[in-house]
Amino acid sequence: MKTTPPIAAPPALVDAPEPHPQAAKVRTPVSMPLPPAPSVVQDKTRPVGVARAVFGLLLVFCLTPWASPPLALILGLVLAQTVGNPFLAQTRKLTPTLLQYSVIGLGFGMNAHAAVQAGQEGVLFTVASIAGTLVLGYALGRWLGLGRHVTHLISCGTAICGGSAIAAVGPVLKAKEEEMSVALATVFVLNALALFAFPAIGHALAMTQNQFGLWCAIAIHDTSSVVGAATAYGDQALQVATTVKLARALWIIPVSVGTALLFKQKGVKIKVPYFILGFIGATLLNTYFPLLQADGALRAVGPVLVQLAKMGLTITLFFIGAGLSIQAVKAVGAKPFVLGAALWLCISAASLYVILHR
Structure with a gap:
């Protein structure tokens, strides 16, 4: 009678070497909303219930006539820096989506004849400013030593319509998430500054409604x-600014096509x-x-x-502010902000001079 040989015991497991301390320091790219602000890492130590309650109260306030x-942008920024966006x-x-429906709703307060006139008035500014911004952005990006993709994305966002342009050009460029x-x-931080600075400058220079609306549409990045x-x-400034800005946004299509050709x-x-539409x-x-x-x-x-x-x-800007944290700003670094700020200041100053002296 055959006996079954004993099964050999499995070899002892050898402890795997511990990873090098530097191996754990992997930088995770900060994900971004499309067209709003960058994401933030939620602080797990903060009470979620408190954050949700504060968020709800601020959101309700944004629906009131006092907002x-x-x-709303300030309230969102305060929320992001304190309890965080839950x-x-x-x-x-x-x-x-909310921004797009809001823009469509604004059309019910517009007059087609005035819109056509404003669009015709801003077309030369649009062509000149877009071309000038893209060329200047390329030169400054090379001087700063930034990558071609980051340089082109910031330039397109400044030239056309901020986050919407970046969201459209990024996939064409096959840009990385970071x-x-x-x-x-970069463009969202500058947008926040422009939202407060431009009306103050307009009143200080005694700009007309038409002048200010045209200047906003050319020099501020995002439609929001x-x-x-x-x-x-x-109200008149709103009509001019909305019409010219949306006409400017249509340049996303030719610029995207040009990007595909330029970057092959x-x-x-x-x-x-x-x-x-x-x-x-x-x-x-x-x-x-x-x-x-x-x-x-x-x-x-x-x-x-x-x-x-x-x-x-108003709610859109509250959401944008609630996603813009100090951590996200610090993660960007200095050079992209230098490029974005330089382009923004150039297009703002040049367009303001032309509008006031034409």
């Missing part, structure tokens, strides 16, 4: 900050800002449809939609 876009993923997802984060953080600053200045990228998909449709309805209706029903609904759009814009 304004600049104030709904960061949700606000990051909602911000672009490169997108750096560019977005453009509309916020123009709203604080006056193939098989990329160009993002089209379709919400601009919604704004145009709302403007046309507000201008012509009441003339076809004896009761003018749309004219009664229009002001309500415009008010809802302004509330949506």
Whole structure:
């Protein structure tokens, strides 16, 4: 009778060597919302319930008549630096959509004839400023020793429409997540500064509503900050700024195509800002449809939609501020901010001089 040989015991496990202390220091890129502010790492030691309560109270306040876009941005910034944003993923997802619907709603307070006139007036400024900003950005980026991708993203964001342009050009450029984060953080910090600085400068220089609206549309990056600053200045400034800025945003398409050719990228998909068509449709309805209706029903609904759009814009800026933390700003470094600030100051000063002396 055969006996089964005993099964050999498995060899003793050998303890794996401990990793080198430096191996744990891996820098995780800061993810960014598209078009709003960079993400922040939530402090696990902070009470989540308190953060949610504060967030809810501030959000409700932003829906009241006492709130304004600049104030909403300040409240969001304070929230981010104190208890933190407990709904960061949700606000990051909602911000672009909320901004687009808010812009469409503003169209119900626009006049098509005035919009066409403002668009024609700003077209030369748009072409000259976009081309000049891209060329100057390339030169400054090389001088600062920045990578081509980061330089191009910041230049496009400054030249066209901030985070929306970066979100559109980034995939075409096949940019890395950290490169997108750096560019977005740069333009969002400058957007926050512009939202407060521009109205003060406009009043100090006694700029007209038309002048200020045109200046905002050219020199401020994001549509949200453009509309916020123009709203604080006056209704006519808001009409001019919104129209010129959205006409400027259409340049995302040719600039994206040019980027694919310049960087020799193939098989990329160009993002089209379709919400601009919604704004145009709302403007046309507000201008012509009441003339076809004896009761003018749309004219009664229009002001309500415009008010809802302004509330949506206020909440958008609150969300943007709530995602912009000191940690995210520090993660960017000095050189991208130097590039972004230099481009912003150049386009702001040059456009202001032309507008005041034409």
